[in-house]
Amino acid sequence: xxxxxxxxxxxxxxxxxxxxxxxxxxxxxxxxxxxxxxxxxxxxxxxxxxxxxxxxxxxxxxxxxxxxxxxxxxxxxxxxxxxxxxxxxxxxxxxxxxxxxxxxxxxxxxxxxxxxxxxxxxxxxxxxxxxxxxxxxx
Amino acid sequence: xxxxxxxxxxxxxxxxxxxxxxxxxxxxxxxxxxxxxxxxxxxxxxxxxxxxxxxxxxxxxxxxxxxxxxxxxxxxxxxxxxxxxxxxxxxxxxxxxxxxxxxxxxxxxxxxxxxxxxxxxxxxxxxxxxxxxxxxxxxxxxxxxx
Numbered sequence: 001x002x003x004x005x006x007x008x009x010x011x012x013x014x015x016x017x018x019x020x021x022x023x024x025x026x027x028x029x030x031x032x033x034x035x036x037x038x039x040x041x042x043x044x045x046x047x048x049x050x051x052x053x054x055x056x057x058x059x060x061x062x063x064x065x066x067x068x069x070x071x072x073x074x075x076x077x078x079x080x081x082x083x084x085x086x087x088x089x090x091x092x093x094x095x096x097x098x099x100x101x102x103x104x105x106x107x108x109x110x111x112x113x114x115x116x117x118x119x120x121x122x123x124x125x126x127x128x129x130x131x132x133x134x135x136x137x138x
Numbered sequence: 139x140x141x142x143x144x145x146x147x148x149x150x151x152x153x154x155x156x157x158x159x160x161x162x163x164x165x166x167x168x169x170x171x172x173x174x175x176x177x178x179x180x181x182x183x184x185x186x187x188x189x190x191x192x193x194x195x196x197x198x199x200x201x202x203x204x205x206x207x208x209x210x211x212x213x214x215x216x217x218x219x220x221x222x223x224x225x226x227x228x229x230x231x232x233x234x235x236x237x238x239x240x241x242x243x244x245x246x247x248x249x250x251x252x253x254x255x256x257x258x259x260x261x262x263x264x265x266x267x268x269x270x271x272x273x274x275x276x277x278x279x280x281x282x283x284x
Contacts, residue, residue, distance in 0.1 A: 018168075018169060019169070025167050028163070028167055029167065032160075032163075032164065032197065033196055033197060034197070058220060059192050059196045060167070060168070062192045062223065063168045063170075063192045064168060066192055066225070067168055067169070067170050070170075078227075079227060080226065080227060081224065081225065081226045081227070082224065082225045083222060083223070083224040083225075084222070084223050084224075084225075085221065085222045085223070086220060086223075131222075
């Protein structure tokens with residue numbers, strides 16, 4: 001269910017899974033970022049360093065979580081701020097499920113806000129990102 | 139090795155323009171639907187609170203100077219890692235708009251961890267409109283080991 005004016009502490013941001021991590025997108029991200037670190041591009045290099053495969057750029061993982069929050073807020077809220085921490089690596093084929101929970105609803109400067117805990121879990125069973133999002137109710 | 143001397147260090151300002159082509163291609167990776175506005179007789183994507191901002195921030199923290207060198211560390215030697223990141227969308231970001239971008243080290247903390255001493259260095263990036271209004275602000279904390 002999308003955000004609406006009845007939102008309260010405990011309201012859940014329903015889990016949303018996006019397409020599996022794709023190594024082609026990692027190449028595109030490397031070009032965007034001008035980041036030639038082979039750990040994102042070269043499977044042999046990544047394995048030599050103890051990883052099962054190349055590692056998806058953290059910025060792409062973060063972007064999926066931002067997208068989920070923004071789409072949940074829709075026209076009922078404006079995403080004001082997010083604070084996020086990368087916790088685990090994402091590899092090709094991993095499916096990232098993004099979710100959250102409203103922690104509190106409060107007023108500040110004449111406007112109403114909600115603060116949410118947000119999280120991203122990979123299909124490997126680990127939390128890849130944890131953090132908070134602040135949304136102004138419209 | 140303490141790094142408190144980095145506190146307050148500012149990097150040269152530059153102009154950054156998220157082109158329509160860039161925004162559309164990035165959105166095709168994340169699958170994010172875009173909104174468009176008509177401005178000056180042409181159609182341009184509007185990217186309010188967009189996930190594009192996440193990558194834009196990273197680009198603006200790394201493309202115009204060598205971040206590892208600035209923080210006296212190395213990605214490849216494992217002495218530099220990303221920590222917490224924070225994004226603040228103050229005004230809708232626009233494509234094809236020349237934002238003035240500033241970068242500054244705003245906090246340096248010296249800590250002790252399992253791997254030994256490290257510095258937690260927070261780097262703040264601001265996107266300014268032509269009149270100096272801050273449109274978007276982001277910060278990234280980097281963990282720097284000796």
